[in-house]
Amino acid sequence: MISADAAPGLPRRAGIGLKPQHYADILRAGPQGLSVGWFEAHPENYMGAGGPPHRWLTAIREHWPLSLHAVGLSLGSAEGVDPAHLTRLKALVDRYQPQMVSDHLAWSQVDGLYLNDLLPVPLTATARDVFADNIDRVQAALKRRILIENPSVYLRWTGAEMTETDLLADLVRRTGCGLLLDVNNVAVSCGNLGADPVAYLRDFPMQAVEEIHLAGHAVRVVEGQMIRLDDHGSPVSPDVWDLFALTLRWMRDRGLPPPPTLIEWDTDVPSLSRWQEEAVQANHLLSSVWQQEGTDDR
Amino acid sequence: MTDNTVAGLAALQQRFARWALGQTEEVDFVGLIEGPGLWVHRNTVRLTLGDALGDLFPVTRQVVGDDFFLRAAKDFLRQEPPRAATLLHWGGGYPAFLEQYAPAADLPYLPDLARLEWRRHLALHGPEATPLTAADLAALPPEQADDVTLCLHPTAHLLVSDWPVLDLWQAHQTENGLDRLTFARGRQEILIVRPHAMVELYALPAGGSGFLAALDQGLAAAIAAAMVEHPTFDAGALLGLALSQGWFRSPVPETGAE
Numbered sequence: 109m110i111s112a113d114a115a116p117g118l119p120r121r122a123g124i125g126l127k128p129q130h131y132a133d134i135l136r137a138g139p140q141g142l143s144v145g146w147f148e149a150h151p152e153n154y155m156g157a158g159g160p161p162h163r164w165l166t167a168i169r170e171h172w173p174l175s176l177h178a179v180g181l182s183l184g185s186a187e188g189v190d191p192a193h194l195t196r197l198k199a200l201v202d203r204y205q206p207q208m209v210s211d212h213l214a215w216s217q218v219d220g221l222y223l224n225d226l227l228p229v230p231l232t233a234t235a236r237d238v239f240a241d242n243i244d245r246v247q248a249a250l251k252r253r254i255l256i257e258n259p260s261v262y263l264r265w266t267g268a269e270m271t272e273t274d275l276l277a278d279l280v281r282r283t284g285c286g287l288l289l290d291v292n293n294v295a296v297s298c299g300n301l302g303a304d305p306v307a308y309l310r311d312f313p314m315q316a317v318e319e320i321h322l323a324g325h326a327v328r329v330v331e332g333q334m335i336r337l338d339d340h341g342s343p344v345s346p347d348v349w350d351l352f353a354l355t356l357r358w359m360r361d362r363g364l365p366p367p368p369t370l371i372e373w374d375t376d377v378p379s380l381s382r383w384q385e386e387a388v389q390a391n392h393l394l395s396s397v398w399q400q401e402g403t404d405d406r
Numbered sequence: 407m408t409d410n411t412v413a414g415l416a417a418l419q420q421r422f423a424r425w426a427l428g429q430t431e432e433v434d435f436v437g438l439i440e441g442p443g444l445w446v447h448r449n450t451v452r453l454t455l456g457d458a459l460g461d462l463f464p465v466t467r468q469v470v471g472d473d474f475f476l477r478a479a480k481d482f483l484r485q486e487p488p489r490a491a492t493l494l495h496w497g498g499g500y501p502a503f504l505e506q507y508a509p510a511a512d513l514p515y516l517p518d519l520a521r522l523e524w525r526r527h528l529a530l531h532g533p534e535a536t537p538l539t540a541a542d543l544a545a546l547p548p549e550q551a552d553d554v555t556l557c558l559h560p561t562a563h564l565l566v567s568d569w570p571v572l573d574l575w576q577a578h579q580t581e582n583g584l585d586r587l588t589f590a591r592g593r594q595e596i597l598i599v600r601p602h603a604m605v606e607l608y609a610l611p612a613g614g615s616g617f618l619a620a621l622d623q624g625l626a627a628a629i630a631a632a633m634v635e636h637p638t639f640d641a642g643a644l645l646g647l648a649l650s651q652g653w654f655r656s657p658v659p660e661t662g663a664e
């Protein structure tokens with residue numbers, strides 16, 4: 109269990125993902141020229157010894173707050189967290205001093221194999237205990253709290269002993285971690301599992317949410333079934349904007365501050381200016397919901 | 407899940423991983439799964455890793471075409487899946503895989519082309535080091551200058567191929583480059599190095615790679631090594647180029663400042 113640290117967190121406004129094709133544009137625009145308050149990068153792309161990725165990230169970190177959003181800790185692995193990977197992540201955290209560090213409720217590595225995909229964790233007490241132990245190990249090594257993100261889910265293991273939101277709440281209680289609520293993942297998972305996204309959000313431990321993700325997803329037919337694919341390849345969809353607005357009102361009504369909100373975009377990545385338009389829309393909601401305090405019907 | 411122990415979870419994850427990577431076709435967790443998305447994960451694993459390999463070997467991919475490349479990538483993935491949760495370290499075995507890969511047998515230069523691309527990747531992400539300049543050397547007191555050991559920059563990689571794979575690689579960097587390329591079997595010695603922000607590629611004169619590789623045994627030994635097979639090798643000319651282009655790392659220990 110690690111207690112909340114005093115280090116200032118991410119700005120309570122919209123950020124976007126950091127992509128190599130935008131490095132030069134970002135630095136040319138500068139903090140005054142962008143309506144983006146912070147950047148989020150995947151640490152796994154910065155695990156080389158040197159080279160352009162480090163040169164650019166160093167320059168950008170000088171001007172903007174940074175979130176390191178990991179995809180490779182594999183916190184759901186029964187065999188535990190790969191110590192070599194944890195060492196690599198710690199080196200990046202020490203070097204770049206990010207305002208936030210996060211990974212997913214998922215696993216991606218087993219038996220020395222890395223799958224480059226976020227695979228679902230069984231909703232059992234055993235899997236939860238494994239996960240909590242792994243979070244403890246990471247937080248102890250990094251000497252800081254991390255956030256755990258709700259994943260996009262395409263299947264469930266049978267024999268569930270709890271809901272995903274209960275499991276996340278348990279993790280918060282046991283490890284002191286925070287949560288990253290990905291509203292798009294809620295839409296994707298509930299769509300794929302035939303569940304109600306509003307009910308999911310109602311059960312979500314909002315007090316622990318310290319960051320929000322928004323993104324676009326695709327709808328495809330796979331093996332004869334309609335599937336929502338979390339490809340982060342399009343603008344945020346209207347239903348996800350609605351769920352985001354609902355989430356913000358509920359957070360406000362519980363006396364919580366506006367959450368740092370990231371617009372993710374990983375395939376068919378648009379121009380920096382198009383991406384910023386999404387950030388502007390998120391910023392607009394973040395400020396308007398808290399301005400309407402008490403005047404809302406909900 | 408039927409086995410609710412940590413060992414049971416580990417076994418389930420192992421089976422799932424082997425299936426997703428295509429190492430087995432046996433789907434022995436169907437009864438354990440609800441929802442339509444089993445194949446989504448297998449597709450994601452294979453497609454994203456195939457694409458990642460394509461990003462590492464873009465010219466190899468252009469030479470063989472997308473279909474061929476992705477088929478080969480699936481086979482490579484089965485044999486040599488990533489071992490670390492950063493893809494920056496995956497793919498080093500791909501050139502050797504291509505050497506054994508029967509469908510590529512009529513492209514004998516392909517493994518070396520892939521080697522060139524992999525070493526370019528290593529140079530791109532290799533450690534930073536201040537390059538040694540001619541001015542650095544000139545500033546040394548004469549007694550030190552005499553026995554200075556010239557160490558190749560830590561991002562430097564040499565490649566000797568029986569095919570002019572650097573010419574082939576360069577022809578793919580420009581729009582009509584291939585039209586101007588005459589490609590025939592012939593030895594090429596190549597240096598790949600990143601002294602500053604950009605990776606630079608050089609075709610070396612005959613004997614140059616042996617010379618550069620032997621420099622850490624001293625200048626005289628390196629010249630002798632190069633002259634054995636290439637009596638006309640001009641060490642002075644290559645040294646001049648090397649110093650002006652930053653192929654060596656500065657032997658001066660770096661201070662605390664970056």
Ligand SMILES: [Fe+2]
Nearest residue numbers: 257290321372
């Ligand atoms: Fe996300």
